[in-house]
Amino acid sequence: MFRIKFPIICLLLISFRIVTAQNCAQTSASQADIDLWNQHGCWQTFYLWEYQAYDMRSSDWNNRGWNDACNRNMEYPKHWSAAYLLTYGLADDNAHSFHGTADYRGTAERPGNNYHDSIFHSPSDDLTIFGSWTYHTFGSNEVKTSCPLYNPNVAPNANPASRAGDFMHEGWHGWMDKYNYNNGSCSGHRCGPTGNCSVSNCDYFYFHGIGAYAFGAMYQTNGTASRFHSPNQVQVEFLCDVADYPKSWMPASVRAAARVDANQRASQRFINGPGYSCGNPRPW
Amino acid sequence: MRPPRLSALFSFALVVVACGLLQAQVTPPKSTTPPDPKPDVDKGRLPLRPAPNLAAATTLDAVDAFVNWASASTMQQSDEVRRTIAAASKNAFAAKALCDELARSQKVDHSRSVILLSILGELHAPGSTACLVNFLHQPFPQKGTVIDGEIVEQTALGTLQAKAVDGIAFQHTPEGDKEVLNAVAQHPSRIVRAEAIDAYLWNHGDSADARATLSKVVKPDEKIFLSRIRRVQGQSAADFNRQLDVYMKAHPEVAPPAPEPAKKETRPKQGVNKDTGTPAPPR
Numbered sequence: 001m002f003r004i005k006f007p008i009i010c011l012l013l014i015s016f017r018i019v020t021a022q023n024c025a026q027t028s029a030s031q032a033d034i035d036l037w038n039q040h041g042c043w044q045t046f047y048l049w050e051y052q053a054y055d056m057r058s059s060d061w062n063n064r065g066w067n068d069a070c071n072r073n074m075e076y077p078k079h080w081s082a083a084y085l086l087t088y089g090l091a092d093d094n095a096h097s098f099h100g101t102a103d104y105r106g107t108a109e110r111p112g113n114n115y116h117d118s119i120f121h122s123p124s125d126d127l128t129i130f131g132s133w134t135y136h137t138f139g140s141n142e143v144k145t146s147c148p149l150y151n152p153n154v155a156p157n158a159n160p161a162s163r164a165g166d167f168m169h170e171g172w173h174g175w176m177d178k179y180n181y182n183n184g185s186c187s188g189h190r191c192g193p194t195g196n197c198s199v200s201n202c203d204y205f206y207f208h209g210i211g212a213y214a215f216g217a218m219y220q221t222n223g224t225a226s227r228f229h230s231p232n233q234v235q236v237e238f239l240c241d242v243a244d245y246p247k248s249w250m251p252a253s254v255r256a257a258a259r260v261d262a263n264q265r266a267s268q269r270f271i272n273g274p275g276y277s278c279g280n281p282r283p284w
Numbered sequence: 285m286r287p288p289r290l291s292a293l294f295s296f297a298l299v300v301v302a303c304g305l306l307q308a309q310v311t312p313p314k315s316t317t318p319p320d321p322k323p324d325v326d327k328g329r330l331p332l333r334p335a336p337n338l339a340a341a342t343t344l345d346a347v348d349a350f351v352n353w354a355s356a357s358t359m360q361q362s363d364e365v366r367r368t369i370a371a372a373s374k375n376a377f378a379a380k381a382l383c384d385e386l387a388r389s390q391k392v393d394h395s396r397s398v399i400l401l402s403i404l405g406e407l408h409a410p411g412s413t414a415c416l417v418n419f420l421h422q423p424f425p426q427k428g429t430v431i432d433g434e435i436v437e438q439t440a441l442g443t444l445q446a447k448a449v450d451g452i453a454f455q456h457t458p459e460g461d462k463e464v465l466n467a468v469a470q471h472p473s474r475i476v477r478a479e480a481i482d483a484y485l486w487n488h489g490d491s492a493d494a495r496a497t498l499s500k501v502v503k504p505d506e507k508i509f510l511s512r513i514r515r516v517q518g519q520s521a522a523d524f525n526r527q528l529d530v531y532m533k534a535h536p537e538v539a540p541p542a543p544e545p546a547k548k549e550t551r552p553k554q555g556v557n558k559d560t561g562t563p564a565p566p567r
Contacts, residue, residue, distance in 0.1 A: 031396035035356045039328050041320030045566040051313055053562040058311045070315040087565050088325040095521050111562060130432050148431055155431060156394035156440045182546040192433065196508070198474050201433035204540035207532060209525035210515075225540045244517050249328025252365070253355040256402060257395045260443045267478040268434070272538040274478060277514040281450045281483040283405025284354075284366050 023125040024147035024154075026064065026074045032159035033078060033152075035251035040084050042070035050080040055110035055120035055140060064123055075123055075150045082163040083108070085254065091245045092215060098237040100215025107171035107218075107234065108164070110140070114219040116174030119143050121167075123150075130157055131166040133173035133188070141177070143170040161242050161258035168238045172231040175219060183230060195271035203230035205270040232269045236262045240278040252284075325567060330356070335364055338372035347381040355399045359517075369406040379404070379411030386419065390444065397444055405451020413455055416448045417463055424472045438473060445471070446479035453483035469501040477502075481509045508535060 029037070040046070047069050050056075056079070058066050065074025072081070086108055092100045103115075112118040117140070124132070124146040131149065134142040148155035149163045157163070173188050183203065184190035192202035206228040213220065221228050229237075239262035243255050259279050266275030323329035338350045354365050372378050386400040401419070404412040422445070428437030449467050452460045467480040481498055488494035495510055502510060511534060513527050532539065 028392070030393050031355050031399060033395075038330060038356065040323045041329060042315055042317055043323060043566075044315065044319035045322065047313055047315075049563065049566055051310075053565070056310075056313075058313070061313075066313045068316050069313040070317045070319070076313060096517075096519070109562060127429065128431055148436065152393045152395070153391070155436045156443055159395045176546075180546045182544045187432070189433070196505075199433040200430075205538075206540055207528060207538070209528050210521035211525070221543070223543065225542050228540075228543050240515060244515065246359070247326065247328070248358055248360060249330075250358065251356045252358070252362075252402075253395050253399050255359070256398045260398055260447065263446070263479065264439060264443050264475045268474050272540050274509060274512050277478075277482055277512050280514065280516050281453065281479065281486050283402045283447075283451045283454050284362065284369065 024075065024123075025151050028152060029072045029078070030152040030159045030257075032161065032251070032253040032257045033072060033081065035253045036081055036085060036160045037072045037077075039249055039251065040081070043084075044069075046084060047077075047080045050083045053109045054079070054083060055118070057120065057122070060122040078150050078160070078163065079121065079123075079145065082160040082167070085160045085242070085250075086164040086167065089246050089250055089254075090241055091247055093245045094211070094215070096210060097215075097241045097245045098210060099213060099218045099241065102216040103213075103218035104164075104168060104238055104241075106216070107175070108167035116171055116178050117141055119171070119174055121145065127154065129187075130155075130162075131170045133170040133177075135177060141174055143167065143174070145170075156257075157261065159254065159257040161239060161254050162261045164242075165235045165239045165258070165261060169231045169235040172229065172234045175229075176231070179221065188231070190271060192271070196273040197271045198268045202269060202271050203232040204272055205233050205236075205266075205275045206230065207275075232265055233275065236265050236275050236278075239265075240276065243278050322566075328358070332358070332361060335361075335368040338368055338378055339375055341372070341375060341378050341381075344381055347378050347385070350378075351382070351385065351396075351399060351403065354403060355396065366406055369403055370408065373408045376409065376411050379407060379409040379415065382407070383411065383415035386415065394440060394444070398447055401444060401447040401451060405447070405454050408455065413452065413457075413460065416451045419448045420445050420452065420463065420467065420476075439475065442473035442475035445473065445476045449476060449480045450483050453480070453487045456487060465497070465501050468498060469503070474506070477506060478509050478512075481506075482512065482514065485510075486514075508538070511535070 061076045065071055065076035068074055069077055071077055086104050090101050106113050106115040110119055120140045121143050124144040126146050127148065129146050131145045136142060145163065145166055149157050149166055152158040176183050186201050189201035189203055192200045194202055206225055239258040243259035243262060246255060262278040266273060266277065333353060336350045336353050341347045341350060357365050382400055382404050386397055389396045389400060404416055422441065424441060425437040428435040449464055453464045464480050464484050467476055471477050484498060485494050498510055511531060513531050515524055
């Protein structure tokens with residue numbers, strides 16, 4: 001009897017999940033996604049590395065381009081394209097960059113390391129979040145990235161810079177958990193509006209100079225405000241490095257999207273803000 | 285009602301776990317299209333292409349070709365982009381086509397809209413300035429979809445109107461400056477007000493006079509934006525760090541409080557915290 005019931009129940013559970021999965025339109029890509037895609041094309045070796053480095057599972061990404069990994073309109077290809085930006089797109093200029101690729105990769109990728117316990121990346125159709133970090137007692141913690149980071153009709157953040165920026169933000173919630181810090185009760189942030197923060201999820205900005213952290217040392221803290229980062233701050237500093245100190249091939253649309261996202265966050269998400277302004281305001 | 289037998293509950297739990305394990309199996313991703321050659325991760329995959337002639341553009345396709353080229357251009361092509369746009373300042377057709385394309389893209393592709401606003405801001409044509417001013421005056425939404433604590437329709441329009449302000453400030457005209465100062469004083473979005481302050485200062489050489497002018501119109505609780513630090517390309521670390529030092533001394537109130545330890549018990553993890561590492565990314 002059990003042998004008959006098992007496949008039936010299993011099928012029901014799996015089909016329920018398939019039916020409920022994927023409500024995010026995957027019919028277009030933003031200009032910035034198209035321009036970045038044209039710089040790497042369908043690089044099979046990279047996406048076969050990326051799904052392991054980010055612990056992505058076919059059961060989560062089925063119907064989101066897992067079996068159509070070079071269709072730039074779909075979510076999984078957009079995820080690995082953002083990972084390409086993060087992995088290869090920064091100049092790592094010791095004299096100018098806030099942090100280095102080693103920091104940003106450490107924050108985004110799967111393994112338990114100095115930045116977080118192990119994580120896996122999954123998609124979400126939740127239209128009320130850009131992303132989330134979830135603690136799991138058994139197995140890796142979960143970084144979700146949601147529809148507004150993928151569908152250009154839904155939000156301005158559907159570009160590769162903002163998507164990779166969210167890998168930083170959610171990954172840094174993992175840092176907060178690993179080192180046992182409380183960043184507030186509003187989705188892991190201080191409740192707002194408060195101070196100079198004009199939205200409802202607020203952070204502090206822990207100002208630091210360029211060169212204050214060696215590349216690979218962003219995880220370090222001395223437990224005081226003099227050496228510390230918040231999730232939105234890590235996101236802003238990453239976006240600033242994409243906007244101002246990328247590799248020479250970085251398309252203008254990706255740099256411009258990064259600057260726009262960095263500056264709007266710096267203006268409205270910090271209690272003791274504003275954070276740094278990225279780049280000069282010349283139109284081009 | 286008879287309580288469920290322990291064995292039945294156990295069986296059900298077993299089924300759920302087994303299904304979970306089945307689902308969690310990972311099969312590698314694959315593509316329906318053949319792979320492209322490996323890109324050069326340091327130099328990029330595409331050769332630099334010369335700019336399409338925007339000054340001579342008389343069709344929508346020609347303007348579109350320029351927008352696509354500019355959007356994909358690299359930092360070393362920035363001067364070429366600016367020169368090509370400046371040369372088209374008398375092309376009224378291009379200015380109108382760019383403005384029409386902005387109206388189309390606004391709802392469907394934010395990143396393309398930013399590029400269009402950037403081009404219009406550099407164009408210095410009568411049609412382009414009017415387009416930017418009209419864009420800045422679009423009604424600001426009061427309600428919308430809340431994502432991560434922000435109303436996304438406000439953020440979407442606010443960031444684009446901030447880009448429009450950059451272009452208006454770059455005109456260096458009394459009419460343009462008046463629009464920028466009005467935005468500093470009255471625009472409902474902090475994103476736009478903050479950018480308007482930065483753009484006005486930068487376009488007036490960050491002078492004391494510009495700061496004095498702004499201080500007359502800026503909202504009282506936003507005066508700190510007048511001394512905000514700007515990180516720009518090519519700026520030395522020493523220069524940035526000196527500015528930061530001055531800023532922190534002038535505004536001791538922005539020093540954040542000490543981080544707060546979480547009041548939680550140590551949560552056990554099941555053997556997944558080791559740094560198992562991943563292979564180095566391909567090159």
